[in-house]
Amino acid sequence: MVTIPEYYEGKNVLITGATGFMGKVLLEKLMRSCPGVKAVYVLVRHKAGHAPLARIADMFNCKLFDRLRDEQPDFAEKIVAVNSDLTLPELDLSKVDQETLADCINIVFHCAATIRFNEPLKDAMLLNVLATQKMVALAHKMKHLEVFLHVSTAYANCDRTLIEEVVYPPPVDYKKLIDSLEWMDEKLVSAMTPGLIGKRPNTYTYTKAIAEYLVQQECGNLNVAIIRPSIVGASWKEPFPGWIDNFNGPSGIFIAAGKGILRTMRASNNAVADLVPVDAVINTTLAAAWYSGSQRHTRSVSHTLAAAWYSGSQRHTRPKSILVYNCTTGSINPFHWGEVEYHVISTFKRNPLEQAFRRPNVNLTTNHLINQYWIAVSHKAPAFLYDLCLRMTGREPRMMKTITRLHRAMMVLEYFTSHSWVWKNDNVTMLMNQMGADDKRTFNFDVRQLNWAEYMENYCMGTKKYVLNEAESGLPAARKHLNKLRNIRYTFNTVLVVFIWRVFIARSQMARNIWYIVVSLCFKFLSYFRASSTMKY
Structure with a gap:
């Protein structure tokens, strides 16, 4: 086959979600x-008064x-911004733009989606399912589409323990669900949502599963591939290590840990x-489109033979086997949340964030009460006391709001950090x-080569x-500030011990007796080990 760069040469590509992270x-x-x-x-689309080109x-x-x-x-000369809103009829494309895309596009990358896990079901369906349906309909009009x-x-099928590279049928008929959501009010939809999503943790994973099945059912003779990334983090190598531009997913949690919040x-x-x-993930995506596009002529023969079994109307709705790629690391190069916590904390202790609230230190537990x-x-x-100090000095309190946002993010991630x-x-x-x-070097996605310690340090430094x-x-100033926080902590702990002694222990004979027993046991314990070490020597 041709190389990946050779395959894309002379091609017109369409990307949705190009302003998002991926x-x-x-x-x-x-x-x-x-x-x-x-x-x-x-x-x-237009956003906050800014035109697409801007x-x-x-x-x-x-x-x-x-x-x-x-x-x-001069790379920007090849980029064509098209005004479109995926939530509106016909993607809000003008007739001229529709004709242009239908005449010239060879490859479509549909990346657009809402990444808010707890989006109301109606909104999640609109952005993740209906927008995908419109994109598939537009793709059917493209005369030269290859992929x-x-x-x-x-996590579209996170209700399963073993997830294979196949499209699983959703628990409901997506067409009936779409029809029902059109007339239901928000309160009714909200009441029905827990029953609909079942064992899935949120509307994001639920609607992404429906979108996959919709693509399979409505793709007809389109040459389709599906990429399934897990938790997408900072860059590994390209265009440089550690690049990240948002607080989404684990990035915000890492920053909060580094700040001591x-x-x-x-x-x-x-x-x-x-x-x-x-x-x-992106290298896998580009390689998957190359492979499917390069194989299209061979595969089109089998598609034609299979189509003979169906009438014209059935052909566009029949279940179809399409290539699915689980772009994950867990089964190839596993890394655990305990290790993540260790590397994040150690990195931020060596290279602290500026104006940290406390020294980095995180405790992971599966116990809800603890x-x-x-x-x-x-x-x-601590957030309440900090805000109280801000109020007393005439400044705007902010820490409780930060803690509230942090807890919301943590609740969203709990399911994924516990399973x-x-x-x-x-x-x-x-x-x-x-x-x-050459392609393996240029479009490397072999995560077996991933050194987690190095990657996590680059990730933290990227944030x-x-x-x-x-x-x-x-x-240097951040390290000095962290040392200051350490001294404050030691001073506070010392004052606290003295306070407890003076208030609770020194005034009670029973408390003093217990205290002396504990201290004497500690000394005996230390003496025993000292004597054992001396005899061994």
Whole structure:
């Protein structure tokens, strides 16, 4: 087969969700590693008074595109911003734009979705399911389409323990659900949501599962592939290690831990943290489209033979076997949440964040009561006292609001930090084996090579540099501040012990007797070990 850059040469590509985290990385990698691509059309809506073209131009000023700007100064000339809103009829595309896309597009990457896990069901269906349905309908009009690649999530079927690379049928008929949601009011939908999503933790995973099945049912003769990434984190290598631009997912939790705000979290130390670097996901995505597109002529023969079994109307609705890729790390290079906690804390102790609230230290527990106790003692009480000090000095209180937002994020992640899954990755392995040596280097997604300690340090430093915009020149001051916090902690603990002694122990004969017994036992224990060590010597 042709190489991946050769396949994309002269092609017109359409990307949805290009202003999102994964969409940006996809656009940058496609332009940089496949310079022969003819044009990239991106569907962008008006937002906060900014036109699509202005939003794209603003996005190109991001640090992510620095390397691309250096290597290809005129890359922006190939980007075509198309005004579109995926939630509106016909994607809010003008007739001219519809005709243009139908005439020229060769490859579609559908990345757009809501990433808010607890979105109301109606909104999640609108963004994750109905928008996908409209994109599939648009794809059917494209005269030269070779591949339609749909980005899903590995957790779409998280109600299963073993997740294979197949499309599973959803628990409800998606067409009936769509029809029902049209006339139901918000209160009724909200009341029905827990029963509908069943064992799934939120509307995000539920609607992504429905979207997968919809794509399978309505793709007809389209050449389709589905990518299922797990928890997408900072970049591994490209365009440079540790790039991240948002607080979503684990990034916000890492920052909160580094700031000393997060002290406890409900999670299992032994649960697999299925983090996957964003560049590994994007490399898999580009390679999957290349493989499906390169194989289209061979596969079209079998599609034609299979179609003979169905009438014309049945052909477009029949269940179809399409390639699904579980883009995960848990079954290939497992890494656990206890290890994540260790590397995050150790990194931020060596390279502290500026103006930390407390020294980094996080306790993971699966016990709900213990977690609630530490939340009250380590989160809410210090936040309340801090805000009280701010009020007394005439400043705006803010810590309780921060803690509230943090707890919401933690509740969303609890399900994923407390469970483990077994993923099948046969298609990912097959895809890797189909690639040539040069493509394997340029589009590397072999996560067996991932060094977790190095990756986690780069990830944490990426949040410091790219999310919080903290320069390395500020590290000496941050370390000095962290030492100051340590001294304050030791002083506070000493004062607390003295206070307890004076108030509770020194005034009670029984308390003093207990205290002396405990101290004498400690001395005997130490003396025993000292004597044992001396005899051994």
